[in-house]
Amino acid sequence: MYVILVYDMATERVAKMLKLCRQYLNWIQNSVFEGELSEVKLQELILKARALMNEDHDSLIIFTSRHERWLDKQIIGNEKNSVDNFL
Amino acid sequence: MYVILVYDMATERVAKMLKLCRQYLNWIQNSVFEGELSEVKLQELILKARALMNEDHDSLIIFTSRHERWLDKQIIGNEKNSVDNFL
Numbered sequence: 001m002y003v004i005l006v007y008d009m010a011t012e013r014v015a016k017m018l019k020l021c022r023q024y025l026n027w028i029q030n031s032v033f034e035g036e037l038s039e040v041k042l043q044e045l046i047l048k049a050r051a052l053m054n055e056d057h058d059s060l061i062i063f064t065s066r067h068e069r070w071l072d073k074q075i076i077g078n079e080k081n082s083v084d085n086f087l
Numbered sequence: 088m089y090v091i092l093v094y095d096m097a098t099e100r101v102a103k104m105l106k107l108c109r110q111y112l113n114w115i116q117n118s119v120f121e122g123e124l125s126e127v128k129l130q131e132l133i134l135k136a137r138a139l140m141n142e143d144h145d146s147l148i149i150f151t152s153r154h155e156r157w158l159d160k161q162i163i164g165n166e167k168n169s170v171d172n173f174l
């Protein structure tokens with residue numbers, strides 16, 4: 001399935017969440033990721049993310065769509081992704 | 088159409104973008120909004136957003152889906168939206 005993930009983490013936990021999400025998805029903006037994941041892999045990611053989060057303060061929003069073609073994407077302004085390829 | 092909007096703005100421009108987006112969409116996290124918008128209203132929002140942005144530094148990502156039912160959403164952790172209702 002196609003996944004869009006956005007997190008809002010306290011500064012001290014951001015680096016670990018970024019690292020985790022990049023193992024599963026493509027980084028497209030500050031705290032936004034997207035990509036194709038199986039249900040099993042998505043559940044694995046959520047489990048690991050929960051272990052990093054303080055659920056009283058941090059937040060993780062995950063949108064899923066059965067097919068990527070059901071979603072259109074426009075990027076206006078600075079595209080972080082083009083930099084991300086070189087990291 | 089159903090819209091998910093995420094921005095990444097320099098601090099000095101965040102407040103104006105937040106205010107603009109809240110006129111069109113529901114705020115669901117830090118810099119994330121969602122909601123139903125017509126194509127015309129979306130183009131109007133994009134036009135106004137561009138006027139606020141420095142496109143070399145700021146970024147705006149807009150996902151659209153023809154039907155809300157093509158998208159599932161999970162929120163893990165702190166739900167900002169429940170607070171937003173009282174603002």
